[in-house]
Structures are given as C-alpha cells and as structure tokens.
Amino acid sequence: MAVLARGDRRPSDSGSPGDVADAAPPSPADPHDATARPRTGNAVPSPSVAAMFDEIAPVYDRLNTVMTFGRDRAWRTAAADAADLLPGGAAIDVAAGTGKLAAVLADRVGPFGRVLAVDLSGGMIERARADLPDLVQLEFRLADALDLSAPDGEFDAATIAFGLRNLADFEAGLRELRRVVRPGGRVVCLELTIPRPAIWGAAFRAVFGILVPLVGLLVGRSRRYGYLPASLRGFPDAEALAATMRGAGLVDVTVRRFALGSVALHVGTVPADSG
Numbered sequence: 001m002a003v004l005a006r007g008d009r010r011p012s013d014s015g016s017p018g019d020v021a022d023a024a025p026p027s028p029a030d031p032h033d034a035t036a037r038p039r040t041g042n043a044v045p046s047p048s049v050a051a052m053f054d055e056i057a058p059v060y061d062r063l064n065t066v067m068t069f070g071r072d073r074a075w076r077t078a079a080a081d082a083a084d085l086l087p088g089g090a091a092i093d094v095a096a097g098t099g100k101l102a103a104v105l106a107d108r109v110g111p112f113g114r115v116l117a118v119d120l121s122g123g124m125i126e127r128a129r130a131d132l133p134d135l136v137q138l139e140f141r142l143a144d145a146l147d148l149s150a151p152d153g154e155f156d157a158a159t160i161a162f163g164l165r166n167l168a169d170f171e172a173g174l175r176e177l178r179r180v181v182r183p184g185g186r187v188v189c190l191e192l193t194i195p196r197p198a199i200w201g202a203a204f205r206a207v208f209g210i211l212v213p214l215v216g217l218l219v220g221r222s223r224r225y226g227y228l229p230a231s232l233r234g235f236p237d238a239e240a241l242a243a244t245m246r247g248a249g250l251v252d253v254t255v256r257r258f259a260l261g262s263v264a265l266h267v268g269t270v271p272a273d274s275g
Contacts (some may be wrong), residue, residue: 038236041169046120049166053097054123061098068259072100075258075265076161079190080104082267083157090114090155092180094145094173095163097121099128099138101190105159106138116150118143145173153182161190165231170241174248178270187250187268193238195261238264 042049056063064072079101085091087110093102096117106115115138119125125140132138143149145160145167158177167173177187236244238255241264245253250268257264 038240039234040171042166042231044166044231046168050121053119053121057098057121057123057127060124060127061100071259075190075263076101076104078256078258078265079159079161079188080108082188082265083108083159083186085109085113085157088112089157091116091157091159092148092150092155092177093117093159093161094143094148094177095119095160095166096128096140097124097161097163099132099140101159101161102128102138102140103132103135105157106135109137111137113137115139116141116155118145118148120144146176148176148180150180152179153185155181155185157181157186157188159188159190162192164189164191164241165235170236171244171248174245174250174268178249178268181270183270183272185270187245187270189241189245189266191235191241191264191266192232192262193235193241193257193264194232195257196237238266241266 053060068075083091083105085105085108087108089109090113091105091109093099093105093115096102096119099117102115102117106113109115115135117128117138117140119128119140120142122142125142128140132140145163146169158181160173160177164170164173174187174189181187238257242253242255245266245268248268249271251271253266253268255264255266
C-alpha cells in the first residue's frame with residue numbers, strides 16, 4: 001500500500017528519482033524537525049519516493065507479510081469494515097499500492113459496485129493489475145493523491161492505508177479524500193504510529209529502524225527500505241492525526257489501535273452539510 005503526491009516544492013526541494021535514501025525526513029538534530037512538533041507533510045521529493053516504490057513493488061507484499069507477522073490482512077479487513085460499504089456502493093482507495101485493500105473493498109461492493117484504486121507509483125499499479133485482473137468492479141489508475149480528478153461526493157467511502165506519511169501535505173490529502181466522498185460517507189486512514197508510553201515508543205522506533213532495513217537487506221533493497229522508518233520520524237501521533245482529520249473537515253473521528261499501539265485506524269465522517 002503506497003501513495004505518492006506531487007505537491008508544490010521549494011526550489012531547494014529538487015531530487016533525482018534515485019536519491020530517496022538520501023532525502024529522508026529531517027533528523028532529530030534539526031531544530032525544525034517534527035520531533036519537537038509533528039510534521040505537516042513529507043519533505044522527500046515525490047519522484048524519489050515514486051522510484052523507491054517502483055523498485056520494491058515486486059517484493060512489497062511478501063515483505064509486508066514478514067514484517068507484520070501476517071497481521072496486515074486483519075488490519076485491511078478492519079479498514080474495509082470501517083468504510084461501511086454496501087453492495088453496489090462506490091469507494092476510492094488512495095494508497096492502493098498492489099491493490100490488497102482495494103480488492104477487499106471490491107468484494108464488499110460486489111460486481112455491481114465500483115472501486116477506484118489510485119497510486120502515483122507505476123510499478124505498484126502494474127503489479128496490482130497483474131495480480132487482480134478479474135474483478136470487473138475494480139479499476140486501477142495513476143493519480144495524484146492531492147488532486148484526484150474526481151467529482152465532489154462521487155464515492156461512499158475513501159481509504160488510505162500506510163500511505164499518508166508519503167504525502168507532501170497530510171491535511172490537504174485528507175481534505176481531498178473528504179471532497180470526493182458524499183455527505184455521511186466515511187474517510188478511513190490506516191497508518192503506522194508511535195505507541196505509548198514513551199518508553200515503549202522509543203523501543204518501537206529502535207526495533208523498527210533496525211528490522212525494516214534488515215528485511216530489505218535480505219532481498220537486496222536495504223537502501224530503499226531505509227526510507228520507511230525514516231518516514232515515520234515526526235509523523236503525527238494518533239491523537240494529533242485525529243485532530244488533523246477534524247481540521248480537514250471530518251466529524252465523529254474515532255481511533256482504534258492495533259499491534260500493541262503501533263498501527264492506528266482512524267475513521268471520520270463527511271458532515272451532512274458538506275459541500
């Protein structure tokens with residue numbers, strides 16, 4: 001599950017598609033880093049992140065299963081449950097990656113429904129289309145998470161799983177998800193988070209920072225997988241992310257935690273007077 005967004009960049013934010021490992025979020029030594037306050041977006045240039053996901057697409061699903069001890073399937077099921085879709089409904093999955101969550105959503109809406117799965121990584125979309133050729137209600141499309149090119153209120157629900165960290169502007173991404181969902185519909189975000197208390201959070205950061213590159217090393221992609229723990233640095237915690245969702249115009253925001261608090265499922269509702 002991966003999502004990338006273009007977004008405007010300052011002149012200094014240049015980067016080639018191969019430099020994602022060198023363009024990680026600011027280090028804790030940087031006084032402007034979000035270790036003091038949460039980041040509002042990803043500082044890594046989109047072409048660099050896109051190239052990273054293109055490269056890891058062939059091993060992405062297998063390594064996710066290894067790193068989550070197979071629990072990622074249950075988390076996707078919980079996200080699909082939270083979307084509250086009915087047969088014949090419509091949903092958009094931003095952060096579609098290889099389409100695992102989108103496939104679950106497609107099962108919920110059935111053959112007379114519609115699921116649009118979008119990502120800015122061509123490698124991920126190509127893999128998803130190859131793996132899921134027979135679901136007539138499921139469409140994969142390259143698209144910018146900050147500009148979905150979909151009409152207002154087109155979908156009954158929108159989901160984004162393990163991809164919000166990659167957006168240039170977190171709140172803008174959530175606002176775009178809210179925009180394309182009808183009043184009363186759901187916006188669902190499944191994402192990593194730093195668990196509490198602080199001592200457990202520090203332990204999680206240490207283990208995550210070692211384990212993920214190590215797993216990547218086993219498949220010859222340790223430099224690419226070094227980006228993933230770095231992308232969590234300064235990302236808003238579960239409570240701050242709930243506040244960001246409310247700031248994006250969602251109401252009745254709830255949070256559910258998994259994996260000893262290291263994964264959070266946020267659900268918000270588009271207000272009835274949205275428009």
